[in-house]
Structure formats: C-alpha cells, structure tokens
Amino acid sequence: MALSQTTFIRRIVSVAVVVVASAAVATAAIVLVTSPGWFPSDAGTYRAAAERLNAGHFLYRLVPGDRPMSLRPPYITVPLLSPPPIAVLWRPLALLGDASLYLWWAGCVAAIITALVLLARRRPVETGVGMFLLAVPLGLALGWSNVDGYFLLALLGAWLAARSGQDLAAGAIVATMVAIKLTPAPLVLWLFAICRYRAAGASAAFLLLWLAISIVGAGLPAHLEYVDVIRHTLGPGSTDLSLAGLGRAVGLAPDLLGLLAPLWWFICGVAILVLRHRPGPAFAAAILMQVFGSPVIQPYTLILLLALIAPLAWPWQTARSNSRAST
Numbered sequence: 140m141a142l143s144q145t146t147f148i149r150r151i152v153s154v155a156v157v158v159v160a161s162a163a164v165a166t167a168a169i170v171l172v173t174s175p176g177w178f179p180s181d182a183g184t185y186r187a188a189a190e191r192l193n194a195g196h197f198l199y200r201l202v203p204g205d206r207p208m209s210l211r212p213p214y215i216t217v218p219l220l221s222p223p224p225i226a227v228l229w230r231p232l233a234l235l236g237d238a239s240l241y242l243w244w245a246g247c248v249a250a251i252i253t254a255l256v257l258l259a260r261r262r263p264v265e266t267g268v269g270m271f272l273l274a275v276p277l278g279l280a281l282g283w284s285n286v287d288g289y290f291l292l293a294l295l296g297a298w299l300a301a302r303s304g305q306d307l308a309a310g311a312i313v314a315t316m317v318a319i320k321l322t323p324a325p326l327v328l329w330l331f332a333i334c335r336y337r338a339a340g341a342s343a344a345f346l347l348l349w350l351a352i353s354i355v356g357a358g359l360p361a362h363l364e365y366v367d368v369i370r371h372t373l374g375p376g377s378t379d380l381s382l383a384g385l386g387r388a389v390g391l392a393p394d395l396l397g398l399l400a401p402l403w404w405f406i407c408g409v410a411i412l413v414l415r416h417r418p419g420p421a422f423a424a425a426i427l428m429q430v431f432g433s434p435v436i437q438p439y440t441l442i443l444l445l446a447l448i449a450p451l452a453w454p455w456q457t458a459r460s461n462s463r464a465s466t
Contacts, residue, residue, distance in 0.1 A: 156267030157259050163271055167278025179244035179284035184208070186239055188219045189229035198226055198361040199368055213375040217368055220376075220435055224318045224349055225286065227356030240284075247288035248281055251442070254292040258445065261452035269445050280439035287439055290316055290323070294446035297326060298422060301335055302455055310341025317342070318349035321369075322433045325425040328408060332415040372434045373400065380436040403432045419450030 187206040188198060196202055199217045208218040232239040258266040270277060280288045293312050300309035316323035330339040354362060374397060377383035382399035407428030414421035430443050
C-alpha cells in the first residue's frame, strides 16, 4: 500500500531531524578526538585506579610510584571519585596497558551509538531533538569515555527489562550501575514503587554480591575511605553544574547550598511514589533525580536525560506488568 502524503512527509522530517542531529554530534566528537593530545581521559582515570590496586597501593590516595593524576581542588581532591567497584572491574583490563584505554573507549562509543539507534528507530523526532540539544555533551561522552556512556544504554536496558517482566535482569542492571556510581540508586526506589518487588529484591541481592566482590578486590579500608570522599563531594567538592554549584553561582547563602540536593532528592522521591501507578513518569522522575541530584555533574552527565525517551519508545505493558506483579 502506498504511503499517504502526510506519512511520507512525517518520515522525511523524522529522517532529516536525526541526520542533522547526528551530524552535530559527530562534529562535536570529531573536534574533541582530533584535538592535540587527546586520549580517553576518564578511561585513564579508571586504569590508574586499577593500577594502584594491582600494586597494593591506596585507591583514594597517591603515593610515590603511582601514575600522576590531575587534581582540581576543591572539586577533585582525590584520584578517583567513583566507588571501588569500577577500579576492581578494571584490574584485569589495566594489565593490557594502553590498549585498555581504547578498548574501553570503543565499548563506550558502541554503547552510546547503540542507545541512540534504538531510540531513533522508535521515536526519531524526540531522539533527534534531544541529540541536537545535547550535541556537545554527547560529543564529550564519545571522546572522554566516562562510564555514563555505558549507563545510557544500561538505563534503556533497565526500562526494557522491567517493562517485559525480566526482574532478574532489571535488578542486575540497576545494581551494577549503583555499585559503579551510586547515583542510579533512585532506580531501586522506582522498581519498588511500581511493585516490581522481585526486581527490587534482585537489585539488593546483586548489590550485596558487588559489595563482596569489591571488598575482595579493593579491601575494606578503601570502602571506609570512600565515605570521606562522599562527604567531601556532597560539600565543597560539588561541581559547578550541580545544584550546589548553581546555588554558589547565584550567590545563595553557604548554609543553604547543602540543602539543595537533599531537597531535590525528596521532591523526586515523592514524585516516584506518587506516580507509582504510572511507571513511565515515575521512571522519568528517577532519571531526573539521578542526573540533577548528583553533586558531581559534568557536561556529559546530561546525556542520561535521553533515557527519558524510553517510556515513549517502548510503552509500558500494563496487562503483563499487572499479571507479573500479582504473582
């Protein structure tokens, strides 16, 4: 059957939006990757952390013989801001030397592109507009190889797994993200709020498994030291794009800065619970809580907002979810 004129025009517009947005993202990424001295810098941070563990050194402190790291007080005063599991995950990778950097970078690029293709196939206009607005953050993510590049695809996986009733997979994906970066923790609340109790329980079980692996791989002292890292990051270590950083920029009283993130957590947490019968909007609230509730927001962090399109791309299967929740 021939396409109607309206459908044909809609498809042309959709393709045009995605093509223009893709060109903008590609341009931003190419400018970064071809700049003098480029290398996947965040992968270098993970490798250096793993090397310290492999050498039996401190994870969150530098000693003679460690790979030099660029610190930026008061925001970055330690060589790693992430929890220990990312360094444990990288311990075997670090043995590959420089090749590990580009393997991780290639995987990050593949994850981002896969996520964008999946979204664009289902919701091309929304995805294209989002890509265009986030062209610079996407370009930075494609070049710097931060784990958020993997997280964008993981967020889509978490939504799809929960939507289709694959509780074990949903729990494993969420737990892995939380273990690596903590900030995706609102997804556990989301799973619980929408009555995916098995998935929420699976995430708790996998978190315990990750904790055990991490303690074996990094040692208990590193985990205790990370508590101080969290404390500093929530205070003077918050970045300029965080709520506290934006509050500093507008001259908010220092005593109020530390209240901004908890207030945002509270608002989003309440929204997740209120929207518990609407998994899509509740998922969106969890994403917003994850992104803007973090004390460390870099430009590439904003690419995670593209996961807001997931509930539009793959609507919740109400009948199946109700039957799963009742069993």
